[in-house]
Amino acid sequence: MFIGIIFFFVIGLIIFPIIKGISIWSNNNQQPRVNAQAKVVTKRTSVHGGGETNAHNSYFVTFEFDSGDRLELQVKGQEYGQLVEGDNGELQFQGTRYLGYTRYRNYI
Known part of the structure; x- marks a missing residue:
């Protein structure tokens, strides 16, 4: 039993x-696919495992919309490395799924 x-x-x-x-x-x-202007406000990582098992990194980025609302999405490592806090651009997402981010270029 x-x-x-x-x-x-x-x-x-x-x-x-x-x-x-x-x-x-x-x-x-x-969920609908959404394209919205957003700013990268913070980034963080989460490490799972280690010790006698392989460590696994998860990458998260928090975006802030013009309305002041924030959304944290999990991204791949390559995307995480290319996004910089303070970037302004257009976020593409679907529900809680990150689809992409197009950074606006600031011309001086």
């Missing part, structure tokens, strides 16, 4: 993140 409970608990720990990921993916697909 105890082994059966542990078995279902472990299976639940495996299946729950899969179902959650599919739910987020589906919800993002139902």
